[in-house]
Amino acid sequence: MMRKILFILTLGMLVTSCIPTKNLIYFQGEPTSKNSVYKIVNESYRLQVNDILDIRIKAEDEKLVALFNQSQIQSNQITGQVNEGNLYFNSYTIDRQGNIRLPYVGELNVLGFTEKEVREKIEEKLSSFFKDINDIFVTVKLAGIRFTVLGEVTNPGTLVLFQNQVNIIEAIANAGDIALTGNRKRVAVIRKNTDGTTKNYLDLTDVSMFDSASFYIQSNDIIYVEPLKQKSWGTGTTGSQTFTTIISILSLVTTTILLVRNL
Numbered sequence: 001m002m003r004k005i006l007f008i009l010t011l012g013m014l015v016t017s018c019i020p021t022k023n024l025i026y027f028q029g030e031p032t033s034k035n036s037v038y039k040i041v042n043e044s045y046r047l048q049v050n051d052i053l054d055i056r057i058k059a060e061d062e063k064l065v066a067l068f069n070q071s072q073i074q075s076n077q078i079t080g081q082v083n084e085g086n087l088y089f090n091s092y093t094i095d096r097q098g099n100i101r102l103p104y105v106g107e108l109n110v111l112g113f114t115e116k117e118v119r120e121k122i123e124e125k126l127s128s129f130f131k132d133i134n135d136i137f138v139t140v141k142l143a144g145i146r147f148t149v150l151g152e153v154t155n156p157g158t159l160v161l162f163q164n165q166v167n168i169i170e171a172i173a174n175a176g177d178i179a180l181t182g183n184r185k186r187v188a189v190i191r192k193n194t195d196g197t198t199k200n201y202l203d204l205t206d207v208s209m210f211d212s213a214s215f216y217i218q219s220n221d222i223i224y225v226e227p228l229k230q231k232s233w234g235t236g237t238t239g240s241q242t243f244t245t246i247i248s249i250l251s252l253v254t255t256t257i258l259l260v261r262n263l
Helices: 002-017 035-042 062-066 084-090 115-126 168-174 207-211 229-233 239-262
Strands: 052-059 099-102 106-109 136-142 145-151 157-161 182-193 196-202 221-227
Touching: 052 062, 052 084, 052 099, 052 115, 106 115, 115 136, 145 168, 157 168, 168 182, 168 221
Parallel strands: 145 221
Antiparallel strands: 052 136, 099 106, 145 157, 182 196, 182 221
């Protein structure tokens, strides 16, 4: 009778503790086409608090525009990588009121505006300093997309990607991919904007997640990968790990029973 009970317990632990393959495979199912995806891809990003802007003003008279140019981001000549320290100190960070402070121009509200709209606002402000606004060239770029990845990933932390657009796959890949114990079916994207805080879940095992409004992340997003229940059980994530754990438990139980009988 005891052997039957042990066999049933062992079989039950093996079945429930191993992570099924279907929970580890990304993008299952057939892709679909939706208009919402086109809208997301083509919709301009609107600036928010703590975003960093790289603003540069060019003209034939370099000495004149040098008065306005605070942003001079230097990159590593060998790797071409931008130094994040220089980026923070030499660019324009949007404050809690949604403003940036430009030399000689003063406070300029940019919260909720696109890069193009901010460029046009700056050109309008500079028109009072130049005879012909066409003599200068203004560029405004979001200086990287900053986001934080937490939970069951290989390298959790805050990352900055110097791109105009970053999707959830790129974000997780830069964090070292989801660990074996991570729940690919419940990846949370936490986003704070002018309307409040939102929390949306993505199922990365389902190809339809490409149609989600949270597929493209925004600056300052927090991505959290929940752990699978197998991690809290501590029996192992693979069949061999689970089998080894069960053998150890059974050996301990058998030894204890033998010791009790010999007393």
